[in-house]
Amino acid sequence: MKVGVFPGKFLPPHRGHLTAILRAHAMCDRLYVVLSEHQTEDKLLCEQAGCSYIPGVLRQRWLAQELVGLGIQIILLDESAIPAFPHGWAQYAALLTAAVPEPVSVIFGGEESYRQGHSQYFPGIDYQLIDPQRTQWPISGTAIRQQPYLHWDYIAGAARPFFARKVLISGPESCGKTTLTRKLAKVYCTSWSEELGRDYQEQVVAGNGDLFNLEDFNRIAHLQYEQDQKALRSANKVCFFDTDAVVTAFFSEQMLGVLASRIESFIDPSQYDLVILLKPTVPWVADGMRELGDPAIRQQAFEQLLALYLKYGFKPEQLLVVESPDYLERLDACIAAVEQLLYGEQGKP
Numbered sequence: 001m002k003v004g005v006f007p008g009k010f011l012p013p014h015r016g017h018l019t020a021i022l023r024a025h026a027m028c029d030r031l032y033v034v035l036s037e038h039q040t041e042d043k044l045l046c047e048q049a050g051c052s053y054i055p056g057v058l059r060q061r062w063l064a065q066e067l068v069g070l071g072i073q074i075i076l077l078d079e080s081a082i083p084a085f086p087h088g089w090a091q092y093a094a095l096l097t098a099a100v101p102e103p104v105s106v107i108f109g110g111e112e113s114y115r116q117g118h119s120q121y122f123p124g125i126d127y128q129l130i131d132p133q134r135t136q137w138p139i140s141g142t143a144i145r146q147q148p149y150l151h152w153d154y155i156a157g158a159a160r161p162f163f164a165r166k167v168l169i170s171g172p173e174s175c176g177k178t179t180l181t182r183k184l185a186k187v188y189c190t191s192w193s194e195e196l197g198r199d200y201q202e203q204v205v206a207g208n209g210d211l212f213n214l215e216d217f218n219r220i221a222h223l224q225y226e227q228d229q230k231a232l233r234s235a236n237k238v239c240f241f242d243t244d245a246v247v248t249a250f251f252s253e254q255m256l257g258v259l260a261s262r263i264e265s266f267i268d269p270s271q272y273d274l275v276i277l278l279k280p281t282v283p284w285v286a287d288g289m290r291e292l293g294d295p296a297i298r299q300q301a302f303e304q305l306l307a308l309y310l311k312y313g314f315k316p317e318q319l320l321v322v323e324s325p326d327y328l329e330r331l332d333a334c335i336a337a338v339e340q341l342l343y344g345e346q347g348k349p
């Protein structure tokens with residue numbers, strides 16, 4: 001019985017890792033992937049690259065999703081209490097040996113420089129190199145952490161929602177949110193999540209908003225959240241959202257005078273990299289379901305919505321108010337903001 005181990009940080013997992021793991025899997029009877037987490041060091045690596053910290057359990061979950069069905073166990077090794085690589089080889093070897101539930105015959109890796117340490121601290125266990133030149137997929141975790149959108153195609157699918165920029169398009173009724181959201185998704189060849197409250201209203205209360213009760217608003221917030229998560233899973237660098245739970249909270253209060261009990265649990269400012277707030281400066285379009293058509297009421301709705309975002313902890317720098325009454329200018333302002341989010345000052349490569 002040939003038992004293999006494939007160690008690494010997988011910060012984050014990418015195609016190079018996955019291909020090497022699958023090769024290793026083809027070369028032994030059973031394979032364990034051992035994911036090392038050294039919190040201090042890993043946090044520093046993420047910080048240096050300007051990337052949010054990726055906890056070990058999240059990386060473990062991504063690898064489990066990617067490798068599902070192959071019988072590969074992913075073991076999380078907490079190295080936080082031992083000296084960081086390369087100063088803790090002896091402790092690392094002891095931790096790894098204790099964590100893998102059976103005797104190991106071979107350790108796989110892509111670094112020739114690790115051979116010495118492996119032969120010294122894992123006596124009797126082979127060290128087998130896989131693609132040390134990274135010729136098939138010339139990518140590293142460092143490069144992805146530093147510039148995820150330049151290296152998007154290499155990022156493991158399960159990890160992409162973490163890196164995808166999340167852009168919310170919000171504003172009062174009849175501001176062109178849905179059209180703008182669709183257009184932006186098309187410009188960026190990506191996924192988007194539409195407002196489902198309207199379909200819900202059609203299906204559950206025959207289009208008559210007066211028949212809504214509080215539980216309807218709770219359900220809308222929950223259903224919208226799940227739909228948003230689904231859209232995010234197929235995002236290409238950025239994902240657009242047509243509404244959010246703050247808007248649901250706003251309508252719950254407007255229509256029933258009360259905030260439905262579970263809506264706030266779906267409000268989280270850190271969910272979004274950018275919130276584009278559209279001002280009601282474009283013509284009102286009555287569609288049979290909209291309620292707040294008077295210009296003064298539209299302006300007031302905008303102010304109330306803005307105040308709600310701030311109340312719920314959204315930061316002013318997260319918000320972009322788009323004021324122009326011109327549809328082209330509105331679209332171009334959004335594209336410029338998304339470009340900035342993805343590629344910063346340097347612009348597209």
Ligand SMILES: NC(=O)c1ccc[n+]([C@@H]2O[C@H](COP(=O)([O-])OP(=O)(O)OC[C@H]3O[C@@H](n4cnc5c(N)ncnc54)[C@H](O)[C@@H]3O)[C@@H](O)[C@H]2O)c1
Pocket residue numbers: 007008009010011015016017020036037038079082083084085086087088089090092108109110111117130131134135137138139140141
């Ligand atoms: N504390 C210690 O002294 C000690 C000692 C030894 C090992 N360790 C732990 O083991 C970890 C070793 O993993 P790592 O940092 O090299 O992890 P990593 O996640 O960067 O890479 C994991 C493996 O995939 C290979 N790989 C990376 N990119 C590839 C590509 N494009 N194509 C093919 N293969 C590719 C790497 O060579 C490596 O073997 C260390 O980070 C450390 O946590 C710790």
